[in-house]
Amino acid sequence: MIFNRQELTDSQLLDLYKKILKPRLIEEKMLILIRQGKVSKWFSGIGQEAIAVGVTAILDETEYILPMHRNLGVFTTRNIPLYRLFSQWQGKANGFTKGRDRSFHFGTQDYNIIGMISHLGPQLGIADGIALADKLKDNKKITAVFTGEGATSEGDFHEALNIASVWKLPVMFVIENNGYGLSTPTNEQYYCENLADKGIGYGMESHIIDGNNILEVYNKLAQLKAEMQENPHPVLLEFKTFRMRGHEEASGTKYVPQELMDEWAAKDPVANYRNYLTETGVLTTEFDEALRSEIKKEIDDNLVLANAEPEIIPTYAGELDDVYKPYQHEEVNPSASSENIRFIDAIRNGLNESMQRHKNLVIMGQDIAEYGGAFKITDGFVELYGKDRVRNTPICESAVVSAGMGLSINGYKAIVEMQFADFVSTGFNPIVNLLAKSHYRWGENADVVVRMPCGGGTQAGPFHSQTNEAWFTKTPGLKVVYPAFPYDAKGLLNTSINDPNPVLFFEHKQLYRSVYQDVPTDYYTIPFGKAALLKEGNAVTIISFGAAVHWALETLTKNPEIQADLIDLRTLQPLDTETIFASVRKTGKVIIYQEDTMFGGIASDISALIMEECFESLDAPVKRVASLDSPIPFTKALEDQFLPKSRFEEVLLELLKY
Template sequence: MDFTAPNAQALTFDRKNHSDDTLLALYESLLIPRRIEEKMLILLRQGRISKWFSGWGQEAISIGAVNALEADEFILPMHRNLGIFTGRGIPLERLFAQFQGKKSGFTKGRDRSFHFGSMAHHIVGMISHLGPQLAIADGIALADKLSGEKKVTLVFSGDGASSEGDFHEGLNVAAVWKLPVIFVVEHNGYGLSTPSEEQFAFRHFTEKGPGYGMESIRIQGNNVLEVYDAILSLAKDIRENPRPILVEAITFRMRGHEEASGTKYVPKPLMEEWAKLDPVENYELYLEEIGVLDEKTKNSVNSKVKQAINEALEIAFAEEAIAANLDKELRDVYAPFSQKTIEPTGPSTEKRFVDAISDGLRQSMERFPNLVLMGQDIGEYGGVFKITDGFKDRFGADRVRNTPLCESAIIGAALGLSLKGYKAMVEMQFADFVTMGFNQIVNNLAKIHYRWGQPADVVIRMPTGAGTAAGPFHSQSNEAWFFHTPGLKIVYPSNPADAKGLLNAALEDPNPYLYFEHKLLYRSITGPVPDSYYTVEVGKAALVQEGTQASIITYGMGVHWAKKAVEEMDISVDILDLRTLLPWDQEAVAETVRKTGKVIFLQEDTLTGGIGAEICAWISEHCFQYLDAPVMRVGSLDTPVPFAPNLERQFLPEARFREKLRELVEY
């Protein structure tokens, strides 16, 4: 259908073999979101709600889809899919409380509109950043495929969101892994006010499917029976023959992107032509013409729907405004988890840092049959650092998965796996490459429990650090990027024993972790590592050396620089290895400050805005009375990491640290 001249002919409905009851059930289901829309527009004008994203004119897509799937199959909706929520029977009073930011809403006032999920209703809500939903759908479908469930996952995208890289990544991964996902693109002609011809250079999304190696079909999105039959047929087929299919639903949005933006950018003739294809009015007329819907039934259904809406609104409006509870807000950032540290048993073996990580990962795979590893080249090749060497033969290709080069989709898929009860580990080839998956980490993994109570059981391994002359894109220390993000946990071991114990601990915890492992330590240091499975306490620093003259607070490679400097300078200092960066051990920091009165923070990361800045500020605020000298910091130069060895040595803080340490001790 051409959006500049839509086919204004009446929609052609075909009941096929559907019973009257089915047709009427679809009618009532279609009527609910439309009547809610009408009510919300009145409430908006009255100032009783603050914002509304309208799906007026697109309701048939949601209603056809939600009724075609089984109740326990996941759907991932977008802005215009009110019908998904009503079609799954979500209590209207909770839905309206959600819109008003009330406590009984699904996000308890922490997010708005459709930015929520409900596991009970098998719905995973969106975030404002368009596109990440597709990868989460991939993960849910992967979980179904791994567990042998014959299920379909359906995910929505708008035509505007298809310009995002996440759209490409989501489709590509699904095609490569033959995942049972139905990708529904609601092609309504506009991304906010930007018309399709300014979004992409093709006419129909059915042209894109073959490029990904997947089937694609185009349907009239305003025809509820056509949508219902198409999804019903596709879902039945995909359950038996898992694969992704791209569905383009042609439709039109009759109101603004959100109500305040209006529709002045839409040519009036275009709006008038599409108004003739109204999905509710046309279906209603069809049912009347074939004698399924009479005036009495129509009035009865309308009355029932309006009454349900009004009663639910009264309940939602009557609920008091949510009261702020500081303890609860802070507590809900993370999924509840009380770590029970597992002590090692039996002998220890001298192991390299890299082997300790591999050992921990292997034992965690044995301990958790639901743990899936994903990353580029981690299969036959064993990963670029050989940490998963032999894992594919031992645990199988389903659990040790080579991935396409698409960090965002793989992190999103990891979250999807978590939603279905799996644990997931994602390996970044280099920590630098995590930028390609940044949105999924800071906006999905980190926020999902706070927003609607769902844990993200995902660990992302981050080979990090300089010293190998690898240049600015393979050497960055980027832990501070994530240190600022509530909802994440960050660990950074400095020795083989902690490397294994902290990795095991991270994989046990249902919260999202970033696990930093310094590349230069992989094969340069060894240490005794217990052969048995064990965990190290998360959030607990380690005093690796004791002294009296000063305190060095550091982590990762900084521990080794500190030990070497102290030995060569022949001074007596505390060396505190943080080990966990988020949450960090305030008690241990305060204790060493009280003991020595002189503190220096050493980090490999660039100096400005690093983790040391936060901890030094905390010391100045909370431990000022114990200080006998200014709190000092040393870090790398505020430049990108250079390639040439001489430049890299100048960049790194090791030499400057010794000078600063001497200054502190002699202060």
């Protein structure tokens, strides 16, 4: 191994040695503790320390870094107190996740570190969002994000690199090519010779670096950082290294040929660097021994602190209160001035007023800039707010949602428009596993609104007509909003943008240009979790949301003798159970009307809640009316049969006979 110090001083060389030695000594201690059963799981980075340390050492402490399992050197180089790391690994309250997630699955804004989730890929998109925020601030900062060679096969890798190239984002994409993804060798994971070659396809600068040579890592990255600051652009970095331990300790390394282990053992990054410093007279045996003793004492002292910390005592409130970031709704009442506008105009007006109110709000989506979006809602926004804040995206829903999370982490608000709600399936993972869980896991909110044009009735077929709110109402950490009227759409959209938690905002396409209402001309908000009682009666409770509210109104107009409470839920999460239960206790009969398919829809949960809370008040079974349990078809006759509109009146009249 050839070391080239370039312009580094003796002091800098020794500082890098301290930084690379510390995670190695911690790991050696952890391997003892895991055998003693004092640490439940461990993902070893032995043999890879030079990468984590080198990357972190060239970044300022205010620059974000997104590590993975084997990057203990990131955390130690950022000087996180060891007792907090030990508490994290032991699942204690003084860790970073309050015992809710393990090992390195955490982040901390105090140290500008954003941890991984097990799905790996989304953190690459997060780095895009963080870097975009820095670019908008023009602060010359760089973002570094780690991934393994295995995760380069994920679609998120392609999406994130593509976005970074198109938007010229200052991101270092760090691939630790360590030979194996769990037990699968690289020759079974990709066919190209070098992963750095993938950079060509993105028009991206790329480099292959000896990941076991701390000086090569440090000097090359220091040079690249200076170039990226002068001319923002992404760089793909493939670090050749090797995983000397198992994927995690329990899995072992029996599948690795011994000659390969021996070959890489000779390339040990710590031992080789120590030998180089000793041979050049920079490091003495006495200094090395003193340094090791100092680090080992720090480890032992901090373990005592962590071990003395009591075990977590769980409480229901403690868990449930952290699912969402606390948010005090800001009530903004409208003025008397109003105009009669369509549903789509109300959405547009809400976006426009929120863009004026929040200078840190960025809208992202396919074709939303000059074209104005598939439904022309953002038409003209580029002229008003510029392409920095109204951003066309490639067709890559997953990385765009993750980028929204990155913007939120770095001080921005994000709106992501799904061209159709159906397309959210390709962005499902970062919504339900990243946005939804971040505050619960490590206290980081996701200030992201995902707009969801949805619904049938337009003969758009199986891929453009779903109303898929139930995918998200069952996911703790998400808020789900589904207005039926222009007034509600504008006020609830404004609240969604204000709320620091992730919001799925459903907009029924059929309502866009068919429903008019008097809507205040200025800014106002409507609180979440407050249903609207549209009609009042004693005979039956009708619970609905979205387009089905209008279908219910049509049925009641046709049957004026029916005295019904008609509840428009408006928000599905949080759900206004108080209004629901009060109405059911009054009428004794209830029918839940949704456009979504029957099985597994939110009507099922509402029905169960009513049975549990209002059973003694019921005079009849709870009825549900929904679409057929099939994909939504294209031809009008088939779609009409699929939708519940033709069946609701019959079920309602039968219910009233009880």
